[in-house]
Amino acid sequence: MKESLLFSSVISFFFLSSGESMEMEERVSERQAEVLAEFERRKRARQITVSTDDVEVKACLRALGEPITLFGEGPAERRERSGLCKLWKVPDCTLVRTLRGHNTNVGAISFHPQATLTLEESDVNMASCAVDGSVKLWSLDSDEPVADIEGHSMRVARVAWHPSGRFLGTTCYDNSWRLWDLEVQEEILHQEGHSKGVHDLHFHPDGSLAGTGGLDAFARVWDLRTGRCIMFLEGHHKEIYSINFSPNGFHLATGSGDNTCKVWDLRQRRCMYTIPAHENLVSSVKFQPNDGHFLLTGAYDNIAKVWTHPGWSPLKTLAGHEGKVMGLDLSPDGQLIATCSYDRTFKLWMAE
Incomplete structure (x- = not known):
């Protein structure tokens, strides 16, 4: 009898100790996981x-x-x-759509100024162009382009929406840029001034000015009311492949074949920052549309990056294309990022 009671006590003690031990091990494992997670967060933070x-x-x-x-x-x-x-x-980004339609490498993509997350509610949400001179308009409730703009006989490098949403600007390797009225799909302005091909174009937030970047390594600012060049920006060592006005109206970013991005102050007519952005030529730069506190860059190293102000330090790298990133854009509400590449695809990234 005594031996039986002693055996029962030993068994009870064993299971009790085992249960407490398991609970203790679980608590230790949870604590270890928390410590490792915190260590990983701090490690990632030090890389910023x-x-x-x-x-x-x-x-x-x-x-x-x-x-x-x-x-x-x-x-x-x-x-x-x-x-x-x-x-x-920094938000994580998820690929939500891949679109195909051009027969050659896609050169640029641009959201319509009124595009939002409810993209299917509009007939035209984006415009794109390719190296064969084709320009296409897209509605994201369809996987096919809804219209073509015809007239260019040489490579079209970039497309840019006027803030009104009615006009579309295109740049061409014939050393000129053009403005199109989409209501009648006709050319209404043809500007020349660069000594080499015009690669990029962007409109001032109030619609009165246009900035262009050329293969001659210079940027120009144009007054759309007079058609004259009113500012000449010099500083890059190689071709300018991208140009973008900040929403504040007085900052301008340019991306170049010298692998850098420059941020200019138009009030002082000088470069404020030079960002050593990528390991290959910078093909596209875009300010955050809301307040300009963030800047996106895309490059021939197949990636896009997000930078923050002040100091323009790196925040996020968007990797996924199998070829050079040729262009990028943000939706007006800041919720979507679009990138296009030599791999003949668009990629749409959404903040989770």
Whole structure:
């Protein structure tokens, strides 16, 4: 009897100890997982470039909507927190659609100014062009283009919507750029001034100006009311492949074959920042459409990157194309990013 009771006690103690041990191991495993996750977050945060200037770090935290200083926090801790905040603010992106229609390499893609996440509600949502001179209009409730714009006999490098949504600008390797009235699908303006092919075009937010970047390594700003070039920007060492106005109206970004992106201040007529953006030529630059605090770049190294101001430090890399990234754009609400490539595909990326 005593032996039986002793055996039962031993068995009970064994199962009780085993259960407590298992619970303890689970708690330890959860704690280890949390520590490893935190370690990985801090490791990723250290890979994000953060300014060593404490004033710029505070400005970055303010732009991210975070307190610029916590109680007892010094410059080093603040800099580390800035990197973590940037990491938390960067959205993941998911591919949602691949479209095909051009017969040759796609050169550029551009969202209509009124395009939103409810893209199927509009007849025309995007325009694209290719190296064979073709220009196509797209509606995203169809996998096929809805219209073609005909008239170019040489390579069309870029397409750009006027803020009104009625006009479309195109650039051509015949050293000119053109403006089209889509209501009648006719050319209404033909501008010349670059000594080599015009690769990119972008309109000022108020619609009064146009900026062009050429293979002659110069950027020009045009007054659409007079048709005259009113500003000449010099500084890149190689061809300019992309140009984009900031929503604030006085900053302008250019991407070049010298692998850099430059941000210009039109009020001072000078370059403010030179960003060593990619390992190959920068084919496309775009400011965030809402406030211009973020800048996107695409390049011939097959990737696109997201940069943040102040300091224009890297935030996110979009990798997935099998060929050179030729162009990119953001939807007006900032929820979609479109990229196009030499692999003859468009990719649409959505913030989760």
